Structure formats: structure tokens, C-alpha cells
Amino acid sequence: MPELPEVETIVRDLARLLPGSTIKKVEVVRPDLIEDDTPEGFAKKIKGKKIRGVTRRAKNIVMDLGGDRLLVNLGMTGRLLVARAGEEEPTHLGVRLTLDKGRELRYHDVRRFGRLWTLADDAWRTFDGELGVEPLSDNFTAEWLQQAAPRSRVAVKTWLMDQARVVGVGNIYASEALFRAKVDPRRPANSLAPDELARIRDGVRQVLAEAIEFRGTTFLDYRDASGQEGAFAARLKVYDREGQTCGVCGGTVERIVQGGRSTFFCPACQH
Known part of the structure; x- marks a missing residue:
């Protein structure tokens, strides 16, 4: 399972590539990857939203959509890749987000233990508060x-x-x-x-x-x-x-x- 360094590496890449991008289309190939929502409900919440920033909390990738947050946990074998539209598809594609400027954000997962979900502000604060201290923060002393x-x-x-x-x-x-x-x-x-x-x-x-x-x-x-x-x-x-x-x-x-x-x-x- 990816740990903090692996997730942080991906987050730093995405934080350079994604902010300012708009989610134009949402395709859920594997519905079991979506937590606490239907594929249709999940797509409705994030379609048309602009990605304002990408951060990490624990082992989760967190995308700020301007109020709501899209979270991705990679599970054991998940991968989150930025590709050009039309590039070769990953074998175990789970979710595809079509972005502007001809790019896609693709989540694929061989064993499908990962998950994607959205949180509104109040739910995010609750989720964040239940997690422990970040080991690279000033609080870990x-x-x-x-x-x-x-x-x-x-x-x-x-x-x-x-x-x-x-x-x-x-x-x-x-x-x-x-x-x-x-x-x-x-x-x-x-x-x-x-x-x-x-x-x-x-x-x-x-x-x-x-x-x-x-x-x-x-x-x-x-x-x-x-x-x-x-x-x-x-x-x-x-x-x-x-x-x-x-x-x-x-x-x-x-x-x-x-x-x-x-x-x-x-x-x-x-x-």
C-alpha cells in the first residue's frame, strides 16, 4: 500500500499539473471504487468544478473543488495518472476525469481496494479531525x-x-x-x-x-x-x-x- 512518501510524491506532481483545470466529463468504469454514492451522484458533484489545489492528508490525495473536496485513497494498487486524451488506456481503468486542454486524470486499480469520494466542508472538518498528527508537521515533536x-x-x-x-x-x-x-x-x-x-x-x-x-x-x-x-x-x-x-x-x-x-x-x- 502506498504510504506517505508515495502519496506525497503524487500530490506534488498533481499540484503542479492540475490547479486551474476544469473537470469536463466524469466516467466511472468501476462503480465499486466510489464510496457512499452512486456513479451518477459522484459525477454530478464534481462535473464542471475547477480544481483549485491538490494537497495530502494522511494517505489521501485531496483536491479542492471550491467548497467540496474530492478525495482519493490509492488502497494497495491504485494509480492516479495524468495523460493526454487518446493515449493508451491503462488495463484496469476505474475512473476517468476528462479535463480541459486535452488532458485526462485516470485512476486505475488492479485489486480495487482504493476509493474515491467527495466531502462538503462540514464533513471534511469531521474527517480531518479524526486523523492523527502529520509526521512532517511542526506538531510532531x-x-x-x-x-x-x-x-x-x-x-x-x-x-x-x-x-x-x-x-x-x-x-x-x-x-x-x-x-x-x-x-x-x-x-x-x-x-x-x-x-x-x-x-x-x-x-x-x-x-x-x-x-x-x-x-x-x-x-x-x-x-x-x-x-x-x-x-x-x-x-x-x-x-x-x-x-x-x-x-x-x-x-x-x-x-x-x-x-x-x-x-x-x-x-x-x-x-
């Missing part, structure tokens, strides 16, 4: 972690992935951040000392910023808004490296399962 973490006995890696606490950090970057912080992912959140929480804060911010710089991590499905792969996979230190040598200490990277998800770590570095 060591002091905030020192207040929040002691309230939970959940393992710290699972804690970081809870979108009601910290948004956008998924399986890849939680493992990588904790490796950088030299913290065992199995440690209960309430057992962490202030200096460890400060290292976690720095590790999260550093790995996310670096992954954005390299335009995300591609294993199979992720592509940016131009259809290009991300380049951060080559810089991963522990994720998906079970049995390989740790580049820091020479030990062996291990894999465990936490909450049904694989966690990768170096027992020698993270103790």
Missing part, C-alpha cells in the same frame, strides 16, 4: 510523543502505524524509522524513555523526507503521476531484507509478524 506514547502498552511499531495517532506511516517506513532510531519494534510504547522517543521522532521524519526525495518506494505497483517508479527501494536498510547482513553492525536482519504485518529489524542494532 519529541514532546508530543512523550505525552502520547505513555498512554499505550501497544508495541511501538504498531503504535506508529495507527492512523488515529500518527498518519501516513505504514509498514515500510515504521520498520525503517525504528531501525534508524535503534529501537526494538516490539517495545511497548509506554516503556520508551524520552531520548528514545526523540530518536523515533527524528527517524520518522528523516526516512519520510528521504523517501520523498527519491520519489517513493516501488516493489510492484506504485507509480508516480507520470507512471514512473520510485527509487527509494535501493536505500532500504531492513525492510524486506530478512536474512541479509545489516549494513551497520554486520548482524543479520530478522523478520517477525506484528498485527498480521511483517516487521523487519536488526536485533543487534535495535535492543
Whole structure:
């Protein structure tokens, strides 16, 4: 599933390409991708609207339509691509938005776990308020972690992935951040000392910023808004490296399962 760096990369591309564009036509090929609305109702809400801006909240792409917002969550295999009208169609096209100036915004999704939906201002404020802190914002501080973490006995890696606490950090970057912080992912959140929480804060911010710089991590499905792969996979230190040598200490990277998800770590570095 795309995490914060992948979504942020796409958002930065779209924020450069889309503002000022008008949605001329809406075609819903896969109705199950539209949440809480019919294809006709969804199309009626966004057709004719001008895209005023594109931002990110958590793992969601948010398009400001001047009052209403169009949100896109990529699920596991979603792609949101800007193309010229008439260019080759993606194989698993789900939704096509025809824009002015001969362009299209195409959403396609092999497994169709993604979703598109609209929110009016009041609904948007409610939705936004239920999400956790943005890890690249000024609100994500060591002091905030020192207040929040002691309230939970959940393992710290699972804690970081809870979108009601910290948004956008998924399986890849939680493992990588904790490796950088030299913290065992199995440690209960309430057992962490202030200096460890400060290292976690720095590790999260550093790995996310670096992954954005390299335009995300591609294993199979992720592509940016131009259809290009991300380049951060080559810089991963522990994720998906079970049995390989740790580049820091020479030990062996291990894999465990936490909450049904694989966690990768170096027992020698993270103790």
C-alpha cells in the first residue's frame, strides 16, 4: 500500500499539473471504487468544478473543488495518472476525469481496494479531525510523543502505524524509522524513555523526507503521476531484507509478524 512518501510524491506532481483545470466529463468504469454514492451522484458533484489545489492528508490525495473536496485513497494498487486524451488506456481503468486542454486524470486499480469520494466542508472538518498528527508537521515533536506514547502498552511499531495517532506511516517506513532510531519494534510504547522517543521522532521524519526525495518506494505497483517508479527501494536498510547482513553492525536482519504485518529489524542494532 502506498504510504506517505508515495502519496506525497503524487500530490506534488498533481499540484503542479492540475490547479486551474476544469473537470469536463466524469466516467466511472468501476462503480465499486466510489464510496457512499452512486456513479451518477459522484459525477454530478464534481462535473464542471475547477480544481483549485491538490494537497495530502494522511494517505489521501485531496483536491479542492471550491467548497467540496474530492478525495482519493490509492488502497494497495491504485494509480492516479495524468495523460493526454487518446493515449493508451491503462488495463484496469476505474475512473476517468476528462479535463480541459486535452488532458485526462485516470485512476486505475488492479485489486480495487482504493476509493474515491467527495466531502462538503462540514464533513471534511469531521474527517480531518479524526486523523492523527502529520509526521512532517511542526506538531510532531519529541514532546508530543512523550505525552502520547505513555498512554499505550501497544508495541511501538504498531503504535506508529495507527492512523488515529500518527498518519501516513505504514509498514515500510515504521520498520525503517525504528531501525534508524535503534529501537526494538516490539517495545511497548509506554516503556520508551524520552531520548528514545526523540530518536523515533527524528527517524520518522528523516526516512519520510528521504523517501520523498527519491520519489517513493516501488516493489510492484506504485507509480508516480507520470507512471514512473520510485527509487527509494535501493536505500532500504531492513525492510524486506530478512536474512541479509545489516549494513551497520554486520548482524543479520530478522523478520517477525506484528498485527498480521511483517516487521523487519536488526536485533543487534535495535535492543
